[in-house]
Amino acid sequence: PFIIQEELIMRNSFQYVSKTATKxxxxxxxxxxxxxxxxxxxxxxxxxRQLGEIQNVGAVHFFCNYEESRGNYLVDVDGNRMLDVxxxxxxxxxxxxxxxxxxxxxxxxxVSTFVNRxxxxxxxxxxxxxxxxxxxxxxxxSGMRRVQTMAxxxxxNENAFKTMFIWYRNKERGYANPSEQEVxxxxxxxxxxxxxxxxxxxxxxxxxxTLGCLATTHSKAIHKLDIPSFDWPIAPFPKLxxxxxxxxxxNAQEEARCLEEVEDLIVKWRQKGKPVAGxxxxxxxxxxxxxxxxxxxxxKLRNIARKHGCAFHVDEVQTGGGTTGKFWGHEHWxxxxxxxxxxxxxxxxxxxxxxxxxxxxDKPYRIFNTWMGxxxxxxxxxxxxxxxxRENLLEVVTRSGKxxxxxxxxxxxxxxxxxxxxxGQGTFCAIDACNDATRDSIMIKARNKGLFMGSCGExxxxxxxxxxxxEYHVHQxxxxxxxxxxxxx
Amino acid sequence: PFIIQEELIMRNSFQYVSKTATKxxxxxxxxxxxxxxxxxxxxxxxxxRQLGEIQNVGAVHFFCNYEESRGNYLVDVDGNRMLDVxxxxxxxxxxxxxxxxxxxxxxxxxVSTFVNRxxxxxxxxxxxxxxxxxxxxxxxxSGMRRVQTMAxxxxxNENAFKTMFIWYRNKERGYANPSEQEVxxxxxxxxxxxxxxxxxxxxxxxxxxTLGCLATTHSKAIHKLDIPSFDWPIAPFPKLxxxxxxxxxxNAQEEARCLEEVEDLIVKWRQKGKPVAGxxxxxxxxxxxxxxxxxxxxxKLRNIARKHGCAFHVDEVQTGGGTTGKFWGHEHWxxxxxxxxxxxxxxxxxxxxxxxxxxxxDKPYRIFNTWMGxxxxxxxxxxxxxxxxRENLLEVVTRSGKxxxxxxxxxxxxxxxxxxxxxGQGTFCAIDACNDATRDSIMIKARNKGLFMGSCGExxxxxxxxxxxxEYHVHQxxxxxxxxxxxxx
Numbered sequence: 020p021f022i023i024q025e026e027l028i029m030r031n032s033f034q035y036v037s038k039t040a041t042k043x044x045x046x047x048x049x050x051x052x053x054x055x056x057x058x059x060x061x062x063x064x065x066x067x068r069q070l071g072e073i074q075n076v077g078a079v080h081f082f083c084n085y086e087e088s089r090g091n092y093l094v095d096v097d098g099n100r101m102l103d104v105x106x107x108x109x110x111x112x113x114x115x116x117x118x119x120x121x122x123x124x125x126x127x128x129x130v131s132t133f134v135n136r137x138x139x140x141x142x143x144x145x146x147x148x149x150x151x152x153x154x155x156x157x158x159x160x161s162g163m164r165r166v167q168t169m170a171x172x173x174x175x176n177e178n179a180f181k182t183m184f185i186w187y188r189n190k191e192r193g194y195a196n197p198s199e200q201e202v203x204x205x206x207x208x209x210x211x212x213x214x215x216x217x218x219x220x221x222x223x224x225x226x227x228x229t230l231g232c233l234a235t236t237h238s239k240a241i242h243k244l245d246i247p248s249f250d251w252p253i254a255p256f257p258k259l260x261x262x263x264x265x266x267x268x269x270n271a272q273e274e275a276r277c278l279e280e281v282e283d284l285i286v287k288w289r290q291k292g293k294p295v296a297g298x299x300x301x302x303x304x305x306x307x308x309x310x311x312x313x314x315x316x317x318x319k320l321r322n323i324a325r326k327h328g329c330a331f332h333v334d335e336v337q338t339g340g341g342t343t344g345k346f347w348g349h350e351h352w353x354x355x356x357x358x359x360x361x362x363x364x365x366x367x368x369x370x371x372x373x374x375x376x377x378x379x380x381d382k383p384y385r386i387f388n389t390w391m392g393x394x395x396x397x398x399x400x401x402x403x404x405x406x407x408x409r410e411n412l413l414e415v416v417t418r419s420g421k422x423x424x425x426x427x428x429x430x431x432x433x434x435x436x437x438x439x440x441x442x443g444q445g446t447f448c449a450i451d452a453c454n455d456a457t458r459d460s461i462m463i464k465a466r467n468k469g470l471f472m473g474s475c476g477e478x479x480x481x482x483x484x485x486x487x488x489x490e491y492h493v494h495q496x497x498x499x500x501x502x503x504x505x506x507x508x
Numbered sequence: 509p510f511i512i513q514e515e516l517i518m519r520n521s522f523q524y525v526s527k528t529a530t531k532x533x534x535x536x537x538x539x540x541x542x543x544x545x546x547x548x549x550x551x552x553x554x555x556x557r558q559l560g561e562i563q564n565v566g567a568v569h570f571f572c573n574y575e576e577s578r579g580n581y582l583v584d585v586d587g588n589r590m591l592d593v594x595x596x597x598x599x600x601x602x603x604x605x606x607x608x609x610x611x612x613x614x615x616x617x618x619v620s621t622f623v624n625r626x627x628x629x630x631x632x633x634x635x636x637x638x639x640x641x642x643x644x645x646x647x648x649x650s651g652m653r654r655v656q657t658m659a660x661x662x663x664x665n666e667n668a669f670k671t672m673f674i675w676y677r678n679k680e681r682g683y684a685n686p687s688e689q690e691v692x693x694x695x696x697x698x699x700x701x702x703x704x705x706x707x708x709x710x711x712x713x714x715x716x717x718t719l720g721c722l723a724t725t726h727s728k729a730i731h732k733l734d735i736p737s738f739d740w741p742i743a744p745f746p747k748l749x750x751x752x753x754x755x756x757x758x759n760a761q762e763e764a765r766c767l768e769e770v771e772d773l774i775v776k777w778r779q780k781g782k783p784v785a786g787x788x789x790x791x792x793x794x795x796x797x798x799x800x801x802x803x804x805x806x807x808k809l810r811n812i813a814r815k816h817g818c819a820f821h822v823d824e825v826q827t828g829g830g831t832t833g834k835f836w837g838h839e840h841w842x843x844x845x846x847x848x849x850x851x852x853x854x855x856x857x858x859x860x861x862x863x864x865x866x867x868x869x870d871k872p873y874r875i876f877n878t879w880m881g882x883x884x885x886x887x888x889x890x891x892x893x894x895x896x897x898r899e900n901l902l903e904v905v906t907r908s909g910k911x912x913x914x915x916x917x918x919x920x921x922x923x924x925x926x927x928x929x930x931x932g933q934g935t936f937c938a939i940d941a942c943n944d945a946t947r948d949s950i951m952i953k954a955r956n957k958g959l960f961m962g963s964c965g966e967x968x969x970x971x972x973x974x975x976x977x978x979e980y981h982v983h984q985x986x987x988x989x990x991x992x993x994x995x996x997x
Contacts, residue, residue, distance in 0.1 A: 070636065108627045117623070165562055241871060
């Protein structure tokens with residue numbers, strides 16, 4: 020239903036019109052935004068007041084009518100229908116109310132999976148191995164045959180870190196049993212039982228907000244202020260110039276500088292008595308401002324990890340699931356041996372992480388909690404993967420991503436005083452405004468015209484559409500953005 | 509459907525028979541265990557081999573047929589039907605496949621809530637305030653009107669800790685804006701931005717396994733070994749003698765000793781420059797071995813927290829949801845002012861925590877993540893609460909709990925060389941074996957006779973039936989346990 024034959028006509032400066040627009044709209048989707056009020060409208064504001072008595076609502080944009088939302092269009096409680104290119108912080112894989120997912124719900128064979136949430140680590144359901152094979156293992160990154168599900172992105176990274184610590188200490192003690200001293204001291208949070216190991220992370224990184232994850236998150240002060248942390252090494256992430264292909268030499272120098280710093284930090288922290296057990300990195304720093312690095316950078320970083328005996332953990336919580344045009348962001352690096360651990364969540368609907376055989380926990384109950392994920396999310400994921408394959412959504416993403424990035428280039432050429440640094444891979448695109456106030460103003464104006472976008476970093480707009488985001492939707496997006504910019508003082 | 513008129517007949521030493529047994533079985537439940545193979549049976553063993561290629565399966569007991577499970581009876585893949593008094597680590601509130609929960613699934617109005625998981629912190633659904641009021645707020649602990657949902661127990665405690673740290677630092681800086689130095693240092697994990705604050709916990713406690721939680725967990729070495737931790741104070745939890753009412757004086761002395769130590773630690777850690785921002789405690793230490801303390805102990809601990817300006821966090825992840833005969837374990841203390849924070853998960857189906865108004869985060873995005881819970885779990889919770897009210901399940905728990913504890917007393921009198929220290933509140937009961945090998949052997953033998961129990965601590969059997977566990981089921985449990993003990997060498 021999603022196959023589109025787009026024919027583009029450039030009308031005046033930036034008005035794409037798709038002649039086949041009405042035909043291109045899928046069976047279940049709307050064909051355009053439709054705005055009734057400013058956003059948030061009166062109903063949203065009333066609900067905001069109600070929820071404000073229960074929770075901090077400072078981050079709430081508006082209230083949604085999810086029943087009426089379809090595909091790429093999010094409908095709010097005031098009847099406004101917006102083209103959604105933020106998709107619940109990049110966590111809706113194939114749009115709202117996709118018919119294939121509705122069917123999962125109405126299949127009577129699935130009811131029990133929703134109603135009886137098991138403790139997967141002790142009493143898995145009969146179909147659990149099959150469901151893992153059919154869902155998560157069918158998309159496993161190269162070299163990985165083991166996967167552990169978890170409830171969310173933070174728990175995934177926390178447990179991935181634990182997996183790396185356990186692996187590192189087992190290596191250190193030659194796979195012998197822990198000493199009595201280790202067993203005793205760990206109960207009171209002291210070394211050697213709770214060793215002074217560290218995870219190396221990068222400035223600008225985001226890996227979650229629980230205390231372990233938060234020690235590797237360095238995107239915004241508001242996330243970290245007042246929360247105790249660990250003295251773990253933080254390397255500079257390359258600050259590249261865009262478009263990447265125009266600044267190859269400068270960017271290579273910057274990346275070399277950062278890699279040198281990584282090695283220095285590993286040596287320094289080992290000398291400090293807090294050796295680096297693992298390095299964690301996002302293929303594209305998302306929350307930190309959509310910062311890219313080259314395949315060469317990641318390849319060399321991977322080699323540094325191996326050289327120093329650190330595990331290499333690729334955090335694909337935001338980049339995973341197809342949004343870059345490949346299923347995993349790190350597949351763009353083209354390495355045979357890219358990672359020891361790959362964590363995921365968001366578009367995968369369940370959290371979790373893959374890992375190499377060497378990192379499997381040596382004993383039960385070391386990586387464990389009550390639920391260990393949720394098989395009802397695996398059911399949805401299986402169906403999402405079917406849709407991705409059936410509708411060739413990775414190709415759709417690649418095509419739409421090219422159109423989006425090209426459009427952003429054109430916009431920044433046209434509005435150089437407002438926009439710069441357009442960048443992206445697949446539809447995982449971003450562009451910077453001249454400052455945060457301008458960025459925020461553009462986003463609000465666009466929202467009132469029916470385009471809902473996300474922000475990241477200091478002054479960046481991030482685009483995180485669903486995988487069903489077609490070139491037709493790209494043109495809607497660019498048209499609205501162009502209108503906003505044209506009006507911008 | 510659950511109303512039972514039990515008539516008990518004591519047959520020889522310990523054979524209860526309920527004359528009305530067949531009538532007492534609810535519409536949808538089985539009436540007894542039924543065993544076809546030893547557990548794990550051949551099908552479970554084959555699946556165990558398959559799953560073992562994907563995950564560590566050392567903790568897996570057997571594979572389940574959740575479709576065929578009903579009420580208190582868990583059916584495995586080999587067709588064995590067991591009376592389940594462990595209920596997925598105490599996380600199944602009203603038994604398997606309860607008709608009321610099946611209806612939630614088949615109600616077409618609910619489909620969208622399952623299919624479109626929102627980012628609750630930014631784009632909540634229209635009915636979110638109402639659903640919170642109807643579910644979590646309708647059972648809020650005394651004095652609490654604010655609640656934050658989270659995906660699991662660990663995330664609940666992690667974010668509860670963060671809430672206490674933020675509250676504590678805001679008090680310290682007089683609710684002024686953070687200094688530039690704080691903003692800068694927090695980005696690199698250093699104080700004062702990431703301050704050296706601590707959470708005081710108790711030896712034997714279990715509060716989860718992510719790095720922050722794990723620093724307050726002290727139940728078993730296998731949970732903590734090899735994972736870096738924080739230098740936070742750990743107080744002794746009272747080691748009481750049971751039955752509590754027979755050792756009032758000795759137990760009061762022991763509790764006084766522990767409370768004195770708590771105050772000493774608070775002073776000591778303040779002097780160390782790592783002040784205690786919060787005290788976290790379970791109403792009954794569960795994973796640590798079902799360790800009880802008196803209302804007087806908790807009342808005095810609460811006062812110590814207030815005196816020293818520490819927040820008081822009651823972790824009800826395992827005790828909450830009705831299993832003690834009151835909805836929250838800490839309601840048994842009878843205090844007007846019991847807690848600043850109460851966290852939950854498991855039987856509540858969603859994780860989260862309540863907190864007093866004073867602890868509400870001062871800014872958005874300080875307590876935040878992508879999903880912030882899952883509204884589809886709130887749907888189920890609303891229905892669970894309806895069932896609890898309609899079927900008076902708290903009274904059922906109180907009645908069944910009395911029968912269970914009385915039965916355990918009788919058993920330990922009869923088998924004093926094997927069993928001791930029977931204890932419990934509601935159906936949240938436990939009994940110790942003489943050693944871990946005996947405990948494990950009893951559990952395996954009971955399982956093969958159709959009774960599935962859990963363990964905790966070093967040599968304890970814990971009983972965590974669902975709230976629909978009737979006196980009829982108590983007698984089945986006691987009969988099987990008695991048979992096992994009678995055969996035990």
